[in-house]
Amino acid sequence: MSSSDDARLRAEFDRILGWWMDGDAGTAARGHLPEATPELPVGALDDRTFSAAAGMQLVHALLQHLDDREAAARKTRIERVLAAIHQESVHGIEAPRPAMVSVQRRRHVGAMLRWAAAVSLLIGVASWVYVATSNSAIAALARVVEAWDESTDRTYEISVEPSDSRAEHKAGPKPSRPESGTPPPTDHRPGLDRAVLYVRGGNQFVLYRPTVKGQMVINGSNGRENWLVRPKRPVLVSSDPSDFRLPMPESLATIPFVDVRSTLLDLRYGYDIKEGPAEPLSADDPTQWRHLHARKIDPVTKGPRAISIWFHPTTSLIGQIRFEQVNLQGRQQPRRMTISLVSTRTLAADWFDHGAHHAPETTVEHAVP
């Protein structure tokens, strides 16, 4: 190759690099430029040119670290990976791939408003069982509620299993019938079993729920907007919390989660609550978690027959909540639902915004108030 050919090739090569690096490729990809991707005569390039290309492309890559938003994006990126591997590690579920969510333009905002936040269950529960039992139990619950409001980031896992009424308080509900004759659920909607719940403060949450196909449906709220991310469908967003209904058992779905204190006042009757001996949550758990057991005494009161709460002896952080005899959608027999703390790791600053859980180009539809 002559030196003039070489110079022409380098010039063309630089032009194409600029086309990729400075926004033209993106503009063309969005259909705003008629020109197709330029053809680079790769076969004519020698090793020196490949090396120069790698160098220039690396400079371009390094320069992207100058972006002010990079630090926040980095944290979100890491949290996404960790959430995905945790799902795989614990449940063997193939992790969601938010950036692969395909973009579809559809207008079914109303449908999403039937879904809402599991977090309200956790936030509301402390107030639910706040009944006139003993001063020490009431004081303990009050501390649990305060800890809930003040705590920073927490990650919980949800499990659902057949109720074992024998394990309940002796004055609890009658044993349920075995489910041997019950057909398996045909509901393909995401369930709560194996769901993962991320919580920040008193009103921010993200709930990952697996479907039977191993995909993920993600509910969340940043305290200002509630949102729903579903595979291959638009992201749905609403700023009106009252639009939402919980993806929770119907009997638990009425708990307001915005104003915990008011809820405390409204729901102070209906349960008898006692504090039991402190205990570890697993065989290798060094913490002796304080334990409250609440049993429904008013049949008119909505809610599960019994609720157990384990909370940290010093911080009052909820380590586990177990609901006995709750009726789940698609299940004929009552179930036991357990919500267990798995981590208090600080999550990315934008983890509770919908944007952290789907590809940037995914359509976002806002509910009209």
Added chain:
Amino acid sequence: MSDLSPIQAETVFEILVRENTEMLMTYLRAVVWNQPVVEDLFQETMLVAWRRLHEYDRTRPFGPWLRGIAGRLVLAHARKSQRDLMLCDEEVLEHLDRQVQRISERTGDTWDDKIAALRECVAALPEPHRQTIWMRYQEDRTADGIAALLDVTHEAIKKRLQRARALLASCLQRKGLLCP
């Protein structure tokens, strides 16, 4: 890594993810211009690494192993859709791997520490070039957007960016960040 319990493996992997995120993003951004595709390949690389963690030889550095996975995913993506990628074939990936490894081996606790020379080189650019690079990368504007803002032609901005990157490459070579 097969001798670790699941919890230990998850903890070890979390540390490796945190240590290698910027390196991997740099590697991917050097061959993929389309940012959503970069994010997707990043996630996919980390998940494949997690699934194959038992194959990782702890006596060897993690970065090259991770880039090996990423490189294979990039080439697989290229076979499906070339339009998201810049110049990307096995030779370019080999050059990149060497360059990124060179940066990884520099002193510094964080990736930012290791590439501190970049900010020095940007600061040393002639003013029009420095301003254009800043608007392109720190403010994430396209060449079109910068041209409109500075009231110069699109082609002038593209040439300025091209020249600025060439100056930066030379500066980074002098400072030992890039291979000559």
